Amino acid sequence: MALKGYWGFVVRKITASLIILFAIISSTFVIFRMMPGDPVQLMFNDPRLSRQDMELLYERFGLTGSMWEQFVAYLRQLLLHGDLGMSFMQQRPVMDVLVSRIPQTVLLMVVAIIVALLIGISLGTIAGWRTGSRFDTAVITGALTMYGIPTFCMGIILLLVFGVYLKVFPIGGYSSPVSGLTGFAYLLDVARHLVLPALAVTLWYIGAYILITRNSIHDVLDQDYIVLARAKGLKESTVIRKHGLRNALLPVTTATGLYLAHALGGAVQAEVVFAWPGLGLLMYESIIRRDYPVLQGAFLVMGIVIIVANLLVDLVYGLLDPRIKVGGG
Numbered sequence: 608m609a610l611k612g613y614w615g616f617v618v619r620k621i622t623a624s625l626i627i628l629f630a631i632i633s634s635t636f637v638i639f640r641m642m643p644g645d646p647v648q649l650m651f652n653d654p655r656l657s658r659q660d661m662e663l664l665y666e667r668f669g670l671t672g673s674m675w676e677q678f679v680a681y682l683r684q685l686l687l688h689g690d691l692g693m694s695f696m697q698q699r700p701v702m703d704v705l706v707s708r709i710p711q712t713v714l715l716m717v718v719a720i721i722v723a724l725l726i727g728i729s730l731g732t733i734a735g736w737r738t739g740s741r742f743d744t745a746v747i748t749g750a751l752t753m754y755g756i757p758t759f760c761m762g763i764i765l766l767l768v769f770g771v772y773l774k775v776f777p778i779g780g781y782s783s784p785v786s787g788l789t790g791f792a793y794l795l796d797v798a799r800h801l802v803l804p805a806l807a808v809t810l811w812y813i814g815a816y817i818l819i820t821r822n823s824i825h826d827v828l829d830q831d832y833i834v835l836a837r838a839k840g841l842k843e844s845t846v847i848r849k850h851g852l853r854n855a856l857l858p859v860t861t862a863t864g865l866y867l868a869h870a871l872g873g874a875v876q877a878e879v880v881f882a883w884p885g886l887g888l889l890m891y892e893s894i895i896r897r898d899y900p901v902l903q904g905a906f907l908v909m910g911i912v913i914i915v916a917n918l919l920v921d922l923v924y925g926l927l928d929p930r931i932k933v934g935g936g
Contacts, residue, residue: 621918624915624918632682632685635902635906636677636678639903640674640899691705692903696901704901705901705904705908708888711886712885714801715804715878718805719808719809719870719874723815723816724816727815727820728856731816732847734817734824735855736847747818750821758807758873758876759876759877761807762880763880765803776803777800779882781797781883801883803881804877804880811870811873812866812870819859819862820855823855823857824855830854861920867916867917871909871913890902890906
């Protein structure tokens with residue numbers, strides 16, 4: 608008997624997520640090995656190394672055998688032992704390399720998303736409530752501008768204005784080198800370094816949330832239950848907060864998962880521009896050095912984050928809107 612209702616919806620979503628995850632693992636494995644250049648020769652460009660020594664190095668880094676044999680060995684290590692391989696350049700497990708960089712990217716993303724949600728939903732709600740006003744026009748213009756500027760370009764503008772000319776914030780890094788700061792002073796120093804890269808990611812996010820919230824609020828205010836709430840004599844702020852915003856947030860919930868992939872891409876660009884030592888800067892460095900295992904691991908981690916986020920959004924949406932549980936929708 609086929610699963611019905613919400614649990615059938617959950618099984619379908621989890622199955623689709625696992626298929627997508629396997630596709631990410633397979634595609635990244637093949638794509639990075641199609642890149643030009645030999646990582647072993649790049650690491651050990653020493654004429655004194657004998658052919659036998661080179662073969663031992665190829666074997667150590669899992670680069671012997673056909674592409675299919677390498678892929679099977681990689682899958683076996685990944686699924687049975689959680690082993691992502693050995694970094695070509697850093698000569699240590701990929702998992703250790705990623706773990707040292709993930710907290711910085713998480714900090715950047717969490718700050719950007721929280722600030723963007725608070726500002727974007729607030730401005731979008733007011734703009735949707737006052738459709739056609741000067742405030743609405745100004746907000747939409749600003750949102751479209753922020754939404755249309757690439758993160759790396761926004762990052763360069765912020766760096767030049769606030770880092771180079773005004774000298775308000777540091778131009779890069781995670782903290783001041785050789786500062787010897789500890790405790791609260793160290794946290795404050797990290798926060799100052801965080802402002803510009805987080806702002807570069809946040810501004811795009813704010814623009815996206817303003818536009819989707821504003822349009823959603825505008826559509827909701829024409830519904831019959833809003834007219835009924837107003838007819839009951841409720842305050843306009845109560846109508847917006849308790850009746851309009853609650854239903855208007857459904858598209859925002861969906862967009863949070865969909866925009867996460869773009870936000871991660873923006874974080875990669877911001878980390879490179881501001882030398883923020885997270886996954887994005889690590890991926891950039893690994894591309895230059897042909898460090899395939901680190902690239903595969905970083906893409907796998909980012910893929911899992913995006914898949915899990917979209918899965919959670921789908922499951923929450925399924926609870927909020929029972930209509931999508933029916934059939935395959």
